Amino acid sequence: MEFQKIEKRAGITREIFQKEYLRPNKPVVFKDLVKDWPATEKWTFEWLKKNHGHLDVPLIGPDYHKPGPNYMKSQITKKFGDYLDMIQKDEPCDLRLFLWNIFAHAPELVDDFKWPTIMDGWAKRYPFMFFGGQGAEVNLHYDIDCSNVFLTQFQTRKRVVLFAPDQSPLLYQHPFTVQSHADVNNPDYEKWPALEKLKGYEVIVEHGETLFIPSLYWHYIEYVDGGYSISLRANDRLSTKARGLWNITRHQFLDKGLNTVLGERWKNWKEETAVRKAEEAMAEAD
Ligand SMILES: O=C(O)CCC(=O)C(=O)O
Numbered sequence: 416m417e418f419q420k421i422e423k424r425a426g427i428t429r430e431i432f433q434k435e436y437l438r439p440n441k442p443v444v445f446k447d448l449v450k451d452w453p454a455t456e457k458w459t460f461e462w463l464k465k466n467h468g469h470l471d472v473p474l475i476g477p478d479y480h481k482p483g484p485n486y487m488k489s490q491i492t493k494k495f496g497d498y499l500d501m502i503q504k505d506e507p508c509d510l511r512l513f514l515w516n517i518f519a520h521a522p523e524l525v526d527d528f529k530w531p532t533i534m535d536g537w538a539k540r541y542p543f544m545f546f547g548g549q550g551a552e553v554n555l556h557y558d559i560d561c562s563n564v565f566l567t568q569f570q571t572r573k574r575v576v577l578f579a580p581d582q583s584p585l586l587y588q589h590p591f592t593v594q595s596h597a598d599v600n601n602p603d604y605e606k607w608p609a610l611e612k613l614k615g616y617e618v619i620v621e622h623g624e625t626l627f628i629p630s631l632y633w634h635y636i637e638y639v640d641g642g643y644s645i646s647l648r649a650n651d652r653l654s655t656k657a658r659g660l661w662n663i664t665r666h667q668f669l670d671k672g673l674n675t676v677l678g679e680r681w682k683n684w685k686e687e688t689a690v691r692k693a694e695e696a697m698a699e700a701d
C-alpha cells in the first residue's frame with residue numbers, strides 16, 4: 416500500500432474547484448471553505464452539551480457490521496451530553512454517532528453553517544453529523560448515494576485514508592454493499608495480497624478544514640482524538656444519482672434480506688466472492 420498526502424489549499428474559487436478537483440475527481444482539503452460559519456467558533460463540546468445535551472442519541476459500536484439480527488443497527492442509546500463527556504476524555508472510546516441529522520432535532524443549528532457555492536446539487540435535506548471517541552474507526556466504504564462529500568472537522572483531529580474508484584478491484588469489496596473489510600492500518604498481505612498493490616491518499620483533517628471526498632471514492636476514517644464533523648453532500652450528475660438509487664435498493668432488499676435469512680453464511684459468501692474478484696483483478700493486471 417502506498418499513500419500520497421492530500422493537498423491543503425486556501426482561496427479555492429468555484430472555477431478552480433470545478434476545473435482542478437470536481438471534474439478530475441481529485442481530493443483536496445479546503446483550508447478556508449467555512450471561514451464565515453458561526454459553527455466553527457460556536458459548536459464547542461461545552462456549548463453542544465449545554466444547549467442540546469438532553470437529546471437521546473443512537474450510538475454504534477465496533478460490532479456494527481457483524482452479521483445477524485443487529486447487522487448495521489444501533490443498539491445503544493445515551494443522552495447526547497453524556498456521550499459528549501465520554502468522547503471528550505483523552506482515552507479510547509469506540510462508540511460512534513453516525514449519519515446523525517441533529518438538525519431534525521435542533522433546526523436552529525442550520526443558521527450556524529452555510530451551503531457552499533463552489534458547486535450545485537446540494538442535498539439540503541441531509542446535512543449529517545458524525546461523532547466518535549478517540550481511536551474509533553469507520554470501516555472502509557464509499558457513500559451509498561454516490562454524492563460528493565464535504566467533511567468539515569470541528570475542534571479536534573481526524574485521519575482519513577482515501578482510494579480512488581479505479582482501486583476498487585483490489586479492495587475486496589463485499590458484493591451487494593459499498594463496504595470493504597480491508598484493514599488499512601494492518602493489511603494482511605498473505606491473506607489478501609491485492610492490498611499490497613493499492614495506491615491511496617492520506618491526510619489529517621484539523622479544526623475548520625474541509626475535506627473534499629469525490630463521488631465514489633473509498634474512505635477509511637480514524638478519530639485521532641474524540642471529536643466531530645459535519646458532512647455536506649452534493650451530486651450534480653444524473654449517472655451518479657442513478658447509481659446511488661441502485662446501491663440503496665440492493666443494500667436494503669438484497670443485502671439486508673439475505674443477512675436476515677442466512678446470517679454468517681451470507682457474510683462468508685460475500686467474503687469468498689470478494690477474494691475471487693480480487694484474484695481475477697490481479698491475474699488481469701499481471
Ligand atoms: O466521519 C465519519 O465518522 C464518517 C464520515 C463519512 O463516512 C462520510 O461523511 O461519508
Ligand SMILES: [Fe+2]
Nearest residue numbers: 556557558634
Ligand atoms: Fe462515508
